[in-house]
Amino acid sequence: MEHNNQKLVEQVERELLSTIGQKYKNERFWIGLLTVISLFGVGAWIYQLKRGLGVTGMRDYVSWGLYIALLFFFVGISLIGALVSSVLRFTGTKWRYPLLRIAEAVTLSAILFAGVMPVLDMGHPERLYYLVTNGRIQSPILWDVLAIATYFTGSLIYFYLPLVPDLALMRDKLTGISKFRVWLNKFMAINWTGTPLQHKLLKRAMGIISVVILPCAISVHTISAWLIAMTMRTGWNTSIMGPYFVFGALMAGCAMMILVMALLRNGYRLQHYLGHTHFDKLGMLLLALTAFYLYLNINKYGVPAYNMEKDEKEFLDDLMFGRYKIPFWFVQIGGLVIPIILLSFKKIRSSIRYIVPVAALVMVGAIVNRYLIVVPNMLHPFVPIQHPLPGYDSYNPTWIEWAISTAGFTGFILFIILLFKPFPVITIWETMESVEKNGVDEVGLEYMSNQKYAPRYENYEN
Amino acid sequence: MKAEDNNSRRNFLRMGMITTATAAVAGIGLSKVLSKDKAEKGSGEEVKVLSADGKVFVADSSHLKLKTHTPVTNAESRIGIPGKKFVMVIDLAKCEGCGKCTIACNKMHHLPKQREWIKVLEMQDSHDSAPYWFVKPCFHCDNPPCTKVCPVDATFKREDGIVAIDNERCIGCRFCMAACPYSARVFNWSEPMWVEYSAKQGDTTSKSTCCSKIEDVDPTDNDAPPERFFESKKGCVEKCDFCPHMAREGKLPCCVTGCGKDAIYFGDQNEDAVTNKSGQTVSLSQLLEDKAGYRFMEELGTKPRVYYLPPVNRQFPKPDMKNSESKS
The missing domain is CATH 3.30.70.20 (Alpha-Beta Plaits)
Known part of the structure; x- marks a missing residue:
């Protein structure tokens, strides 16, 4: 058994090292496509800068639209890092190791684009530095900027720390890579030699950051909820907004994690490492989160719907039976109820083929819900909208907004792909350590003897 | 009150000098000497000016700028x-x-x-x-x-x-x-x-x-x-x-x-x-x-x-x- 484990550990090292520099399936095509879409979005933004925000569908009543909805979405997605790296760490979950770096990469990319979205929405982005020179700490926007910056920095540290031993491993064992990569590995490995003291210090640092990152993560999304909860508007002005955002975010993040894992598993041939155990466990997590989110939705809409206060009634009528009835019921039924039912079956949960569409459904529901949180409320101010100019009493995003928003998504995915060009998708040393201690089954590795699914050996010599 | 050419402006300023005190009371700000820019040659005609804070000083008439509105600073x-x-x-x-x-x-x-x-x-x-x-x-x-x-x-x-x-x-x-x-x-x-x-x-x-x-x-x-x-x-x-x-x-x-x-x-x-x-x-x-x-x-x-x-x-x-x- 001991001997067998040792052999498996060596296999893990060999296989995971060989993923570095490996090309993602059809990499050129995907990177090219994503780059083109992203650049088109950049062009659309330049056009918007020149012409003003008038090229969007936003007007005086609906003064926030797609960009702010996407800001909330990206901040939400970014919470997955804290969930996987911190919460699962505290609970001592052993299958978490292969997911750690993916979760941190998703977090890093999401929080980066969460920082970009509000800039796209600004009337004067060139005055952004006023936030520093003339910032007023009373404004929730300042809190949001500080929280996003803090969380980004924390996530960057949390991405880097566990990377150090891997970089040392790459420095020592990879051959046939470019001079720059050799230098980069050496530079970033900061003289890691794996001494007991270094291990002790690293473990301690990771322990600290895993505690610190959690309040950061929760605050960053609570504050984005406060951006709207701290206004006096029907449907927004509610104290449930903070937890509503945080749990909606964990749900969306979990769904996004499943999707990204499925893509990477396929694209990088990681079938040994991202196995059915992981999808099953994440599926269970997703089930719990969707169920809890449904509960929050019942609270958020059910309580005012029972009271039927005048302004709430008009808003809820519009949302549930009026202009927004289709997206609203899609989110509640398609994005929550149906996934809850489907995820209740172990067969569906543990089958990667089935869980991916379910996660995609939850994801689409989460995006549509962000839109529903932002837009319909703005059409129901206290003072009635009368004799509006054409286009002022509704909101239909223009192609400029769609182009820029789509570019936000493609940029988000592109960043993740590029992040995994120089760095291993799966944390090598932690996985090895865990396999050594707990065995492959506990970590969730599978089919280790089936070489069909193993990454190709390219840059690795024994 | 708009002074288009130099002449009329000078004339107006002369008139302004006489009534500086009353003008200030009437709310017509008439002071603000531009910094003595060497590149900009003065007309050589010197006039006495009463500033808003009550100081009298001499300035070249062409360096004077007329304000027709109540001066209000950004801070104000x-x-x-x-x-x-x-x-x-x-x-x-x-x-x-x-x-x-x-x-x-x-x-x-x-x-x-x-x-x-x-x-x-x-x-x-x-x-x-x-x-x-x-x-x-x-x-x-x-x-x-x-x-x-x-x-x-x-x-x-x-x-x-x-x-x-x-x-x-x-x-x-x-x-x-x-x-x-x-x-x-x-x-x-x-x-x-x-x-x-x-x-x-x-x-x-x-x-x-x-x-x-x-x-x-x-x-x-x-x-x-x-x-x-x-x-x-x-x-x-x-x-x-x-x-x-x-x-x-x-x-x-x-x-x-x-x-x-x-x-x-x-x-x-x-x-x-x-x-x-x-x-x-x-x-x-x-x-x-x-x-x-x-x-x-x-x-x-x-x-x-x-x-x-x-x-x-x-x-x-x-x-x-x-x-x-x-x-x-």
């Missing part, structure tokens, strides 16, 4: 007019919904026709209650939700009660618009139109191509800009400003003077006096007491500086609500 426009607390009272019983206040406001602020800083709405509180006209400017709240959320202090509360916007500071995040429960704020989504109502009714030009502006002021002159928060700028939020430049000169806002029916009063709460278009000045507290004045949506706790007198014993026909299916 942020503080407001000392000792004042501006307040507005709108008598809904007198309002017939003619919309002349909006027209006057647009004319003053060079806004296109549909851009309304002061709106006239048809309101009906419940199905069986009587409809009435509701005039809605910015309420210049004493507990303004909009200034609270501004991340860069671009919108702020002045000591004289006015909530103003600095459009050189505004970053266009529109958080204040989301925060205002009264939808008082509007945004310049595109390059704003600068409308010259005086030349020809409804004659619109793009702002960027327009040269003549109110009172002929160089907006880049930071030393003494007039109190003009209302200059529409692309990517900035704007709203009713209570016409602070008029108040500085002791005049009524243009919606008050434009009102067809004496329905709007404006004044100073410290003096406990408000005045309407006809020049009737009445005691604010007495008016609110006699006519049961109230503030819109008091329950929000924003403490508006605009009071309403209920639409009782109306002198004019009520609005026809069939024409305005409210909400959406």
